[in-house]
Amino acid sequence: MTVEDRLRAALHAEASAGDDALGDADDAWGAVQRRVRRHRARRAGRRSVAALAAVAAAAAAVVGIGSLLSEDTARVEVVPADSTVPPSVTPTTTPVEPEPAALFPGIWPFASSADVDAYRADPGVGLFFDAEATALEFGREYLGMAEPVAASGLKTSVDTSTASIAVTPRPGLPMVTRIHLQRFGDEGPWSVTGADTDDIRVDLPASGAAVGPTFAVSGESTAFEATVHVEVRDDGGATLLQTFVMGGANGEMGPFADDLTIGAPFEATGGAIIFTGESAEDGTVVQATVVRVGFEAGASAYSVFFHRGEELVEVRRTGPATAGVLRQALEALFEGPQPEDGPGLSSLFSAATAGLLRDLNLRDGLAVVDLADTIDNASTSAGSQALLAELDATVFQFPSVVRVEYRLQGSCEAFWTWLQYDGCRVVGRDDRA
Amino acid sequence: MMAAVTSEGANELVGRRAAEHEVAALFRAEYRSLVRLARLLLGDPGAAEEVVQDAFVKLQVGWSRLRDPEHAPAWLRSAVLNGARSRLRHVQVRRRHLSAAAGAPTPDTGGADAAAVEGDERRRMMAALRTLPPRQREALVLKFYLDLSEAETAATMGVSAGSVKTHVHRGLAALEAALQEEER
Numbered sequence: 001m002t003v004e005d006r007l008r009a010a011l012h013a014e015a016s017a018g019d020d021a022l023g024d025a026d027d028a029w030g031a032v033q034r035r036v037r038r039h040r041a042r043r044a045g046r047r048s049v050a051a052l053a054a055v056a057a058a059a060a061a062v063v064g065i066g067s068l069l070s071e072d073t074a075r076v077e078v079v080p081a082d083s084t085v086p087p088s089v090t091p092t093t094t095p096v097e098p099e100p101a102a103l104f105p106g107i108w109p110f111a112s113s114a115d116v117d118a119y120r121a122d123p124g125v126g127l128f129f130d131a132e133a134t135a136l137e138f139g140r141e142y143l144g145m146a147e148p149v150a151a152s153g154l155k156t157s158v159d160t161s162t163a164s165i166a167v168t169p170r171p172g173l174p175m176v177t178r179i180h181l182q183r184f185g186d187e188g189p190w191s192v193t194g195a196d197t198d199d200i201r202v203d204l205p206a207s208g209a210a211v212g213p214t215f216a217v218s219g220e221s222t223a224f225e226a227t228v229h230v231e232v233r234d235d236g237g238a239t240l241l242q243t244f245v246m247g248g249a250n251g252e253m254g255p256f257a258d259d260l261t262i263g264a265p266f267e268a269t270g271g272a273i274i275f276t277g278e279s280a281e282d283g284t285v286v287q288a289t290v291v292r293v294g295f296e297a298g299a300s301a302y303s304v305f306f307h308r309g310e311e312l313v314e315v316r317r318t319g320p321a322t323a324g325v326l327r328q329a330l331e332a333l334f335e336g337p338q339p340e341d342g343p344g345l346s347s348l349f350s351a352a353t354a355g356l357l358r359d360l361n362l363r364d365g366l367a368v369v370d371l372a373d374t375i376d377n378a379s380t381s382a383g384s385q386a387l388l389a390e391l392d393a394t395v396f397q398f399p400s401v402v403r404v405e406y407r408l409q410g411s412c413e414a415f416w417t418w419l420q421y422d423g424c425r426v427v428g429r430d431d432r433a
Numbered sequence: 434m435m436a437a438v439t440s441e442g443a444n445e446l447v448g449r450r451a452a453e454h455e456v457a458a459l460f461r462a463e464y465r466s467l468v469r470l471a472r473l474l475l476g477d478p479g480a481a482e483e484v485v486q487d488a489f490v491k492l493q494v495g496w497s498r499l500r501d502p503e504h505a506p507a508w509l510r511s512a513v514l515n516g517a518r519s520r521l522r523h524v525q526v527r528r529r530h531l532s533a534a535a536g537a538p539t540p541d542t543g544g545a546d547a548a549a550v551e552g553d554e555r556r557r558m559m560a561a562l563r564t565l566p567p568r569q570r571e572a573l574v575l576k577f578y579l580d581l582s583e584a585e586t587a588a589t590m591g592v593s594a595g596s597v598k599t600h601v602h603r604g605l606a607a608l609e610a611a612l613q614e615e616e617r
Contacts, residue, residue, distance in 0.1 A: 004605065006612075007558060009555075015469035015472065017555075028460075144519045280495065
């Protein structure tokens with residue numbers, strides 16, 4: 001048997017061996033359609049905003065949000081008790097933690113002095129001592145360009161400590177991404193500090209900014225399908241968030257703006273926001289703007305929603321920024337109203353339901369909230385409405401949540417059956433009661 | 434003015450329905466085999482399904498811009514291949530960072546030792562395949578699993594037919610060497 005035949009047999013056996021683990025195709029099709037709808041909804045939203053004058057649009061949006069809140073909620077400002085604030089940040093205690101170290105400017109391949117030192121000790125073939133080679137590797141490895149090459153006829157500047165290299169995603173394509181590099185140490189290796197392209201201009205966040213768990217992105221772009229892909233990646237290479245924003249298309253620049261919430265804990269202190277335009281032909285990255293950011297180590301702020309009589313009431317809380325803010329909000333909701341929230345608040349959630357959150361997942365705008373157990377009195381008509389109102393309001397306060405699927409012990413169907421509804425449903429931001 | 438907007442909106446809806454219909458048919462025909470392809474490239478069943486779903490989302494939202502719907506299966510293959518490359522890149526960058534931090538060499542991706550003990554032809558072959566450079570592995574999987582021609586493989590990988598020939602030739606030679614090494 002030739003090696004070709006053996007390989008062919010092995011590949012076919014291996015391919016079909018995994019089919020048992022393959023999920024249901026209908027579920028997969030449903031997931032695809034949810035993401036398509038979400039893509040279109042966001043695009044439609046951007047289009048209608050773009051149709052208005054910028055000032056009018058901004059004013060309308062503010063009025064819209066304001067009236068939405070005053071119609072069905074009332075705000076109560078609750079100052080958190082000292083017990084909810086870490087001792088090191090209470091005003092009466094002298095801070096003992098050192099100032100956070102300044103953000104290292106390099107993104108890739110070195111994101112810290114330790115990375116640089118380790119490389120200098122064992123540089124292999126020494127690729128990263130060459131600015132252009134580093135830029136091209138960045139295009140290929142970090143951004144996902146097909147076959148990046150230095151753009152011919154465009155000015156490339158390299159001096160002793162900084163460089164800016166113009167790169168196209170593959171030979172012959174017109175899109176140019178300028179990759180900026182800095183040299184670390186005397187005769188040291190290069191690391192990329194950022195990148196930009198004319199088709200994706202980013203105003204927020206600014207380079208080197210510290211971003212919190214929820215932060216604004218804005219700018220102007222033109223891209224295939226008007227879609228600019230946005231990824232938040234930490235210095236370890238882990239993806240914290242993948243989403244997209246809609247700007248202009250067909251060569252016309254159009255504004256984009258969004259609030260992003262990173263639903264995962266910050267394990268790294270730094271990373272980058274990567275804005276990319278993809279090829280209409282094959283989905284590879286053709287251009288990119290990359291912004292270096294630090295992750296803020298301050299407190300995160302969020303709201304939980306309870307009832308006062310029949311009225312839904314918003315209660316502000318703060319917590320550490322080390323855990324996902326959506327998770328913190330749900331955990332706080334499930335602990336119910338606290339004495340410091342003031343009198344008169346009621347909820348089906350209480351100390352008895354603390355720890356109710358069994359699992360939480362946020363991906364592509366779909367939050368999956370899994371409860372560990374049922375709660376007494378929640379399956380009456382009034383009870384289920386109150387429960388859903390508090391859950392929905394708490395979940396949808398975060399702009400990155402577009403839809404939510406509630407589950408009971410892993411089953412969406414079980415959750416709705418418990419509340420006396422028929423079958424699994426996914427609640428959209430706009431179609432909640 | 435209003436009429437124009439309305440008919441434009443109606444056309445868009447009709448276009449969307451048509452796209453959903455076409456993509457649904459492609460999904461039924463191609464989903465399973467694309468997931469198998471992604472699994473061979475990635476070795477991770479969960480990631481394989483995500484990569485394939487990503488490709489279908491992109492296909493459906495970009496349907497009206499597809500120049501020739503007949504090319505959709507080829508487009509999907511390329512999109513899955515690119516998605517798999519992107520996943521692997523993340524894994525590798527992360528692994529490189531971790532091993533650099535630990536001062537250890539990059540771990541062998543093969544698991545060839547365990548495979549040798551099991552003595553299972555398929556496992557040994559897959560382990561050897563995983564030690565090949567990515568482009569060689571892709572070329573071999575496309576040619577010997579999907580039975581694509583050199584031209585089709587080249588189009589899917591976004592490289593020339595000549596480099597497909599080179600990748601396949603070198604990949605097979607490396608596989609043979611790895612297997613002989615182990616059989617000795």
